[in-house]
Amino acid sequence: MEKKDPQHQDQLFFSDDERHGLYKTIFNRRDVRGQFKPDPIPDDVLSRVLYAAHHAPSVGFMQPWNFVVVRSQQVKQNVHSAFVEANDKAADLFETEKSKTYRSLKLEGILESPVNICITCDRQRTGPNVIGRTSMKEMDLYSSVCAVQNFWLAARAEGLGVGWVSIVERKALKEALAIPSDIVPIAYLCVGYVSHFFDKPELETAGWLKRTPLDDLLYFDQWGEQRNTEEDTLVSQVVDDKHFPGEW
Numbered sequence: 001m002e003k004k005d006p007q008h009q010d011q012l013f014f015s016d017d018e019r020h021g022l023y024k025t026i027f028n029r030r031d032v033r034g035q036f037k038p039d040p041i042p043d044d045v046l047s048r049v050l051y052a053a054h055h056a057p058s059v060g061f062m063q064p065w066n067f068v069v070v071r072s073q074q075v076k077q078n079v080h081s082a083f084v085e086a087n088d089k090a091a092d093l094f095e096t097e098k099s100k101t102y103r104s105l106k107l108e109g110i111l112e113s114p115v116n117i118c119i120t121c122d123r124q125r126t127g128p129n130v131i132g133r134t135s136m137k138e139m140d141l142y143s144s145v146c147a148v149q150n151f152w153l154a155a156r157a158e159g160l161g162v163g164w165v166s167i168v169e170r171k172a173l174k175e176a177l178a179i180p181s182d183i184v185p186i187a188y189l190c191v192g193y194v195s196h197f198f199d200k201p202e203l204e205t206a207g208w209l210k211r212t213p214l215d216d217l218l219y220f221d222q223w224g225e226q227r228n229t230e231e232d233t234l235v236s237q238v239v240d241d242k243h244f245p246g247e248w
């Protein structure tokens, strides 16, 4: 019989406190635009968060990302100008009532946050053939998005706010950061300590959209096949858990 390693169970399962910590991080993460404080981010903190991003899964382990750490006020100013230009155009795309709300929203914290970070994707990083990217070519882009999410969650666990700014033309962003033509900018993130984190998405509070009930999004075996609480115990569990993590 295989000898039981006493540490084995600990490696398989996290303790209740550890699990709580993870869910707390996930459910308390917010997109931050307006509550940044200028306080510098210590190198050891930012280094840990960058390591978390670097340990994201990636297709064929290609690790297609780079992290452009932007601290220069001039570079931030250039990105901000690109945002202002794109944001003006964006507001016109929504019908009159929504356009008014749109213009009242704060959608970036580029200048107020002490550090901005651009996470990129080098689509050629490990050559043309990558394990897992042979059929669906966009998997490398998704890998860099995984790095973004790791970054966002680790930052939250460190008490740092992160705001993703995507209202900027790709060309303008690449110019501002001198990103070569074959590198794709995936996310431009504003990062810093904050005065507070909101408990709900700002767009929800502003009445833009509500969170969709999870059970509306569940299909079984085939696209569009929904089940109700009587038909499937998972559906009733999901409905019961609608306040998760709540007091869990």
Ligand SMILES: Cc1cc2c(cc1C)N(C[C@H](O)[C@H](O)[C@H](O)COP(=O)(O)O)c1[nH]c(=O)[nH]c(=O)c1N2
Residues within 6 Å of the ligand: 029, 030, 031, 032, 033, 106, 107, 108, 163, 164, 165, 166, 167, 200, 201, 202, 203
């Ligand atoms: C790919 C992508 C791109 C953007 C965003 C997110 C993601 C995933 N979000 C943040 C977005 O509005 C926010 O995540 C949702 O409103 C949900 O809120 P919480 O992130 O839960 O606070 C975002 N927010 C913003 O103010 N300006 C922006 O340009 C963007 N762009």
